[in-house]
Amino acid sequence: MARSLEALAGKRQTGGNIVETRGLSRCYRRGPHEVWALRDCDLTVRHGEFVSITGPSGSGKSTLLHLLGCLDQPTKGTYLLQGVNVAELSESRLALIRNHVIGVVFQAYNLLPTLRAWQNVALPLAYRGVGRRERRRRALAALEKVGLADRAEHYPFELSGGEEQRVAIARAIVTEPKLLLADEPTGNLDSRAEERFMDIITDLHREGRTIIMVTHNASLARRADRVLAMRDGRLDASAGAA
């Protein structure tokens, strides 16, 4: 694992696949009932690619994103993240991956209300053992990137929805992840905030980050390099390959 982690946490790679899934599936069981939220998903994403995944509500988009973010475990199938089969990893290793390799922007922002904006951004750095001063410096830099440096000392309830989402972006990128995942990031934003958000995403892509964004907004989806469609838990077969 140490070698794999080095590989995963190493310098950003260009070319090659960062994400490869084969037959990835997820089933939720509620008592006697089974719900296959994701079925046999084959997906490949290259380094530096901006992929958007669209589909109606309940199509499995978020489920796929959560599996890609190591936030959930697949029921079956394989998921290779930079060649490492994450299904074989322990929870401790997965936590390391979530901290070092992946950044996630949630639809509901999921900021901690008891922490200030910069503290929310610095949260992942705390789990890396980064010192307080260095955490603050990097958090402020991330907030600067999203245009919220002047709001660093504010609590989430003092921010607008768009500002909260930008704080969430800052948190997702503060660790300089290889892979940035965004789950319906503009779902709760007005159009102006939405536009601002997409500008940030575009800038990040321009910097060479790999971005996978889930959205039901077709116009936003088109701003990606590749658009994938999902329905009933399945990825459109023609769009799964890079």
Added chain:
Amino acid sequence: MRRTRAGLLLGAVVMSVLCVAYGALALRAQRALEGGLTAEIATLARDLFTVLALPPGYERLGPQGLTAAQMAELRSRLEGVAELGVVSIFRESAPATAIQPDGEEVLVKPLVPYLAVSANYFELVGLEPVEGRLFTAEEEAAGARVCVMGAERPERVGDEHSDPERFMNASYLVVGRLPPIQGDPYPFPRIWRGGFWHRESEVLGGTKTLKYVGNRVVYTPITARAPLPIPPQFDHPTWLVPLVAPEAGQSERARDIVREYMLEVWPGAVLDFGVKGWLAIALEHSAFRVRAYSDTAFSLMLALCVVGTAGFMGLAMARRRRETAVERALGKPRLVVVLEAAVLGAGLALLGTLLGAVVSGLLLGDYLLERLAAGTVMPLLRRLAWIAGLTVAAGSLAGAGAAFWATDAPPVQGLRQAGVVPARRAVDFRLPLAVLAVGLAAATLVCLLVSSRSCVAALSGYLQSVGERVILVEQDLFEAEGPLRMEDLLNSDHAAVLREGLPGWTVVTVSVTSTRVTRPDGTLQAVTAYGVDRPWPEEAGYRLAGGGEMTFVEDRGRPVVYLGCRLAETLFGEEPAVGRELTLPGGVTAVVGGVLEPRPRGVPDRLGDRDECLFAAREVLARASTLTPPATTTEIWVYLPPGVDKEEGEARVRAVVEAMDGGRLGLSAEALVSQVSRLSRLEKDMAGQQVFLAAMALGAAAWLVGLVMLARLADRWREVGLRRAVGAPPRLVALSITGEGVLVCVGGGVLGAALGLLLANAYCQSLGWPMVSVVRAPAEVLAAVVLLGLFVSLPTVRQALGTSPMRALREGDI
């Protein structure tokens, strides 16, 4: 969800079960301890006491006794507190002579001293008289119990001192005792007076004055077992001595009343109350305070029941938060919600009480049957009903409180999705409640541990300072069979037999003398002198001030004294005692050194009317041991050599004693410490049961902590999910949860330990006990709460890590 809520309500029931069971057990412990203590008081030191007062200047005035009027006054003051008997000591029947045919006058009946007592004497001392006749031949032979020789009208001497009839309303009963001393031609009363006074005449400035010197008389039933003939040359006045038999639990009050009255009659007099009274008072204090102790501990448990039930019910109500909010949104008043919860709380407590009654029945089964048989079960049942009522009330109060707190927010908050983290910091009352629950349980446990250990230490501390290493050989003449000879009485010859039978062991004959020392200013200092026939062993714990060995020397032919340092301070203040002179019976002695007495542990200073001191001067020892009669009972102390434990020592000494005595002389061999070991065992047993229940309560409180932690996790589910989503390592999540659980338990434990120590301190101080286990008990409880905190955190950790971060983020609820 239903299952979880049922579990929470079960927790509320358990709190009531524990409360009732604890209350019942505490009640049993209390009653048993009271009963045990009362029995011990009756057995160990039936606190009969007489009081003699030596007013200032008694040497020239002669000893003074209470007059009949004063005795009557004292009796009225002791009304309801103690029964008063009267002992008229130093009475002597007139000798009778007969003229022989040859004209020679011969002594037919010698002057015989006897003790005249009031009609209630036998009842007070617990003897069985055979009334109203002379000794029969069978009784004269051997084995007869005390008999009354017949009424005798007192001789009027024109002095109210000798006319007790004026207040007694009954004739004197002359007391005989058994066994009769062989060789005495007249088996009339042989009453030991516990000492004697002799009168000396002194010429001062050409005037002949009378002076009374000698050992003070201390008469107690204990010392009354060593009757010895009084040399006929002594001529003593008669006076009345109160024989006080306190009612149960009134020993100290009786002594206070008598002390107060005697000092009213003779301001500045020295009073003497007896040898083992301190033990009786210590035991009595225990009996008195057991109830307060038990009530205090139960109050803690009751408070814990309220807090714990409120906690469990609060958590259960949180599970129905949305339903309750909907009901309130549709118009249900908050008061109704609170009342319903109060009823539910009362119902749960009632269920717990019934279950607790079953548990109590198991714990108290035999005790209840005993009470039933004795017809004294009703007070017990009333008390149990009181406990049950309080517990149900506690449950109702807890339910109402939980509902009141749960409905504090507007209904809209309950309608929101469960698990939403509030926007602003909010006070979470569940944590303080959990801390309080742990605190109360810890306080109960610490209080119990400290109090019970202090009790045992106090009661047994004195004797255990030497008692484990000393086997006491005593003689109970009431148990002796057949006529006794003078040489049968326990003396140094018996000690010699023991030394022969136990080679290498230290055997010391001890005569305990109650005496007075004349201070330099001429006033008297009451002391108890231990006369020994050889150097006091090292094991006794007496050490010379400044080191060195005690030697027996004479200083210019005068006896010398090693004076107890504490006594020296009392006599001479800060001035050095060495070189000072003391007037002791028989002469003036010089102080040549100081002895550091071991202070008996647990004996409050205020109980001592006399100082314990050691006189190691050979002359004094000889005087104490060779006085005819010896001043008090003689005991033989056998010191166990290293490597011999108490049980083995007792067995070996008993073997020698039985061979020597053959069971005839009423000799007994028992470790000193055994005198209170029975009581210690009783105390430990009762404390052990209570500690067990208190520990169960601590477990219940910790369980509450665990549930509170689960509830808090439910509120922070999304937060935990998010932290894990951004890479928080599992160990950090586990550490955070465990740390919180341990912190809550330790916080409660620290508060509870402090409260428990405070309560235990108040309790021990009221009894005059030194508090022991002050560090150990809190440390034990804190260690227990740390372990409990770790244990109760496990389910929450498991819950937090057992779900994927995404599910936690999505669901936000457990």
